[in-house]
Amino acid sequence: MRVDVTASSAAIRKALGDISIYDAKSRLGLERAINKAVKRMAYRTRARVPRRRGVLRRSIFMSFSRVRCSGEFGAKKPHAHLVERGTRGHWIKPNKKKALKIVDQHVRRFVRRAVYIPAIPARPFVEPAYKAEEPKLIDEIAKVMKEAR
Structure with a gap:
């Protein structure tokens, strides 16, 4: 920007x-x-x-x-x-994969369903x-x- x-x-x-x-x-x-x-x-x-x-x-x-x-x-x-x-709140779901990988600081998580990302x-x-x-x-x-x- x-x-x-x-x-x-x-x-x-x-x-x-x-x-x-x-x-x-x-x-x-x-x-x-x-x-x-x-x-x-x-x-x-x-x-x-x-x-x-x-x-x-x-x-x-x-x-x-x-x-x-x-x-x-x-x-x-x-x-x-x-x-x-x-940003607006939005949903993220696994696309062409079984699970969604979320990297948060030093932790890795896997989620099989959609995740809601809140508005910022x-x-x-x-x-x-x-x-x-x-x-x-x-x-x-x-x-x-x-x-x-």
Whole structure:
């Protein structure tokens, strides 16, 4: 699960569209604003992520591209979206086998019937970090664009 910070708002899209008409100093200011915002978003994401073993927290990344003038952050683990959005309760049954193998910590169990997996509530960590930093990013971009004119 990752979030791209490039063009989420009309102000950001307009600023990136107009970037070719500005000088190198204003482009550098815009790059600096986006890079700082993405770093803050990744930091907030690490602070909000649920910690059990810390695997998901360690998988949070942040990257910035000067060529595209965009940044992104998120979690690399494949189960990140399940933690972020939650899951419904569902049934699992043996498929083409006599029994279902369940590995729980250090214990292996075999079940011959269907098993109900309860719902897991959503514990968002990426979206709140983005929503908290987006107004600051828009303000910084507006300030850089105002200085360029």
